[in-house]
Amino acid sequence: MANITASVYTSHVPAIGAAMDLGKTQEPYWAPLFAGYEASKAWLADERPDVVLLVYNDHANAFSLDLIPTFAIGCAAEFMPADEGWGPRPVPKVVGHPELAAHIAQSLILDDFDLTIANRMEVDHGLTVPLNLMCGSPAQWPFAVIPFAVNVVQYPVPSGMRCYRLGQAIRRAVASYDKPLKVQVWGTGGMSHQLQGPRAGLINREWDNAWLDRLIADPAAVATVPHIEYVREAGSEGIELVMWLIARGAMDDASGGATPRLVRRFYHVPASNTAVGHLILENQR
Ligand code: DHB
Ligand code: FE
Numbered sequence: 001m002a003n004i005t006a007s008v009y010t011s012h013v014p015a016i017g018a019a020m021d022l023g024k025t026q027e028p029y030w031a032p033l034f035a036g037y038e039a040s041k042a043w044l045a046d047e048r049p050d051v052v053l054l055v056y057n058d059h060a061n062a063f064s065l066d067l068i069p070t071f072a073i074g075c076a077a078e079f080m081p082a083d084e085g086w087g088p089r090p091v092p093k094v095v096g097h098p099e100l101a102a103h104i105a106q107s108l109i110l111d112d113f114d115l116t117i118a119n120r121m122e123v124d125h126g127l128t129v130p131l132n133l134m135c136g137s138p139a140q141w142p143f144a145v146i147p148f149a150v151n152v153v154q155y156p157v158p159s160g161m162r163c164y165r166l167g168q169a170i171r172r173a174v175a176s177y178d179k180p181l182k183v184q185v186w187g188t189g190g191m192s193h194q195l196q197g198p199r200a201g202l203i204n205r206e207w208d209n210a211w212l213d214r215l216i217a218d219p220a221a222v223a224t225v226p227h228i229e230y231v232r233e234a235g236s237e238g239i240e241l242v243m244w245l246i247a248r249g250a251m252d253d254a255s256g257g258a259t260p261r262l263v264r265r266f267y268h269v270p271a272s273n274t275a276v277g278h279l280i281l282e283n284q285r
Contacts, residue, residue: 001175001176001177001178001179001180002051002100002174002175002177002178002179002180002181002182002183003174003175003180003181003182003183004170004171004174004175004183004184004185004250004251004252004283005047005049005182005183005184005282005283005285006047006049006184006260006263006280006281006282006283007184007185007186007187007247007248007250007251007260007279007280007281008040008044008052008130008134008184008185008186008187008247008278008279008280009186009187009188009215009244009247009248009277009278009279009280009281010037010130010133010134010186010188010276010277010278011188011189011190011191011271011274011275011276011277011278012056012125012126012127012129012130012188012189013125013129013271013272013273013274013276014084014125014129014272015271015272016030016033016129016132016133016271016272016276017089017091017125017128017129017132019034020132020137021089021090021091029270032268033268033271033276034133036266036268036276036278037133037134037266037278039264040133040134040264040266040278040280041134041135041136043263043264043280044134044135045142047182047184048142048143048182049143049182049183049184050097050143050144050181050182050183051097051100051143051144051145051146051181051182051183051184052143052144052145052146052183052184052185052186053104053145053146053148053170053174053183053184053185053186053250054127054130054131054145054146054147054148054186054188055148055150055185055186055187055188055243055246055247056123056126056127056130056147056148056149056150056186056188056189056243057126057149057150057151057152057153057188057189057240057243058123058124058126058149058153059084059124059125059126059153060153061082061083061084061122061124062082062118062121062122062123062124062149063149063151065154068151068153068154069115069116069118069149069151070114070116070150070151070157070158071113071114071115071116071148071149071150071151071158071166072115072116072117072118072121072148072149073101073104073105073108073115073116073117073118073146073147073148073149074096074101074118074121074123074146074147074148074149075096075098075101075102075105075117075118075119076096076098076118076119076120076121077095077096077098078093078094078095078096079093079094079096079121079122079123079127079145079147080093080094080122080123081093081094081122081123081124081128082122082123082124083122084124084125089125089128091128091131091132091137092138092139092140092141094123094127094128094131094141094145094147095140095141095144095145096144096145096146096147097144097145097146100144100146100174100177100179100181100183101146103173103176103177104146104170104173104174104177105117107169107172107173107176108166108169108170108173111169111172111173113166113169118147118149121147121149123147126149126188126189127145127147127188130186130188131145133278134186148246150163150242150243150246152189152239152240152242152243155227157227157239157242158242159226159227159242160222160223160224160225160226160242160245161223161224163223163242163243163245163246163249164219164220164222164223164245164246164248164249164254165223165249166246166249167185167245167246167247167248167249167250167251167254168249168250168254168255170185170246170249170250171249171250171251171252171254171255172255174250185246185247185250186247187243187244187245187246187247187248188240188243188244189240189241189243189244190208190234190238190240190241190243190244190274190275190277191208191211191234191238191241191267191274191275191276191277192204192205192207192208192233192234192235192238192274192275193234193235193237193238193273193274193275194235194236194237194238194273195236195237195273196236197236199235199236200273201273202234202235203235203269203270203274203275204233204234204235204238204275205267205269205275207233207234208234208267208275208277209267211225211234211241212265212267212277212279215244215245215248215279216262216265216279216281219245219248219249219251219253219254220254222245222248223245223249227239227242230242237274248281251281251283252283252284257283258283258284259284260281260282260283260284261281261282261283261284262279262280262281263280263281263282264278264279264280265278265279266278266279
């Protein structure tokens, strides 16, 4: 039976990808950020998951205002990096896991979560930057990835509670797959940032860190945080944080099991306009 062993949480910022692609990771501005992921990269290399279900948001690259799926699961064999305006990033193609993805789609839809099935989809920085932060720049990504796109760009976006319950359903879906795969669920995006309007550049360290405390210790309570609190306290793009609740809901304790172990916690400002947060939680074996 497949098993969710751990969850990983990290912000995404396109400039982090550009820093890697242009060889700037050791520059004084970027070095402290990348240093914060070194222990996490070692942990991941040691963990060797078979599949990562990577919850992220598309930024009008694969989708546009023409078509706005709330939740879309990537069921293809592979996913190419999107051209976000400067050509596709020089990163490996993402190799999927169509069989597990189709199983998860079936399980979730029969569990009353109406997913969009994506049989062809390009992936943007929302997906590739978290992979880079956790894996560096390998010739091939070291595991299969099931892209799981969430609309956090155009309202109405899903509530924190919907995301948390979806995570619980993902746990049931993975547990009912009959092959022995080691699966991780990643929640990405956030933390505080606002890219436009009079409050552009907003960062809220205090709220971010209190939110991390709460996500670790009492995720069911964090699931009740309304959209307006994210927007007010973490800025308009801080709403990306609801995606972390999908990964958190997939952990054992969210379904009555044991409390996960906190492996890693990191927080760093500045990275472009965004406060970068990062956690790793491991289910007890
Ligand atoms: C930035 C952050 C994002 O989440 C994004 O999608 C684009 C840009 C930034 O901080 O520059
Ligand atoms: Fe973003």
